[in-house]
Amino acid sequence: MILHMKRLLALSLVLLFSLPLSGCLKTRSQLREDDPMAAGIPNQPEPVRDRGGYVVDELKSEITRLTGRIEDMERELKDQQEANEERGKGPDAEDLEKRIVELENAQAAMLEAIRKIEKSAPPPDAGDSFEKAKDAYRSKDYEGAINHLNVYLRNSGAKNAEEATFLRGESYFSLKQYKKAIIDYSKFPEKFNRSRLLPEALWKIGQCFDSLGMREDAQAFYQELVDKFPKSGRTDQARRKLGGGGSKGKR
Secondary structure, X not given: OHHHHHHHHHHHHHHHOXXXXXXXXXXHHHHHHHOHHHHOOOOOOOOOOHHHHHHXXXXXXXXXXXHHHHHHHHHHHHHHHHHOOOOOOOHHHHHHHHHHHHHHHHHHHHHHHXXXXXXXXXXXXXXXXXXXXXXXXXXXXXXXXXXXXXXXXOOOOOOOHXXXXXXXXXXXXXXXOHHHXXXXXXXXXXXXXXXXXXXXXXXXXXXXXXXXXXXXXXXXHHHHHHHHOOOOOOHHHHHHHOOOOOOOOOO
């Protein structure tokens, strides 16, 4: 049990460390990592209302324009450096480098302004997010379900947090985003360990690991399901996944 929970934690950390870093950004590579729009990836910010939303849109448009300008200047700088290879860097190249740094700092300031606006914006209404999530899931709009569940689960007092967490795991599973699904399902043996959904969560964790080609990890969860929930509706399926044998002994 300890071994496979460590593996779950490792997967969780991989996803957590892939999130954007906070703070003021200074380099082109950091800017592009922090601003998905600059790298051509659709951005999905938190909802911003009224005047704040307009300002954010304007700032993002300006960031996109500056990104294009920086790239043009970088190409121009490279051409100049190649032309001046024999006689070293000329004053024009130095001016271009200085201007590129100024534009990068302007981008960083705009990104920081966006963060402040979004942080000060009123939080989305989580009141009916759970019901909207269930409707979206039933309609097979799994992305929509995840978005509503993210809003709902940000509310620390969410009374349906257990069901919402499982439903988000199911949505990720349906989208074949197995690592993210594992993180939600793993909250049941860790946090909701008295839940009626725990046997299903163990089964789904095994299914996720199988889909990721991690058979040994999958078998650990199938075995836990057999050992702890012998009367579960998933137990016979878990036994078949284990090769038809009975319990191998509790870990």
